[in-house]
Amino acid sequence: MSEILGDLSRPRVGPGFRLQWEQVQDCHVLLYPEGMVKLNGTAGEIMKRCDGQSEVAAIVKDLEQTFEAEGLRPDVVAFMEMAAKQGWLVWE
Structure with a gap:
């Protein structure tokens, strides 16, 4: 990762990982x-929006609208940064 995660960054699932819904587990899994x-x-709600096309700002806005909440950006970005350290996410 060569750039700092910003509002225009477009996160996507990292190479070697696949995100999917597991009915038996009743959750998203990597x-x-x-x-x-x-x-x-x-985490599943954030990860499923990380498609490599959507920018961080759009992901945050969608989450805030979906869950009728405000001020989610710090928590969303903190999760994305942790996920990037694990290799779960990369961004453009």
Whole structure:
């Protein structure tokens, strides 16, 4: 990751990972060759919006509208930064 995550960054699921809904687990999971990461509801909602096309600002706005909340940006960005350190997310 060579740039700081900003409002115009477009996060996407990192190479080697696949995001999918697991009916049996009743949650989103990240699959990778060595295993699986079970995501909580909030993490799943953020990750499913990280399609490489949507900018951070648009993702935050969509989450705020969907959940009728305001001021989510700090928490969303903090999660994205943690996810990037784990390799779950990369951005353009």
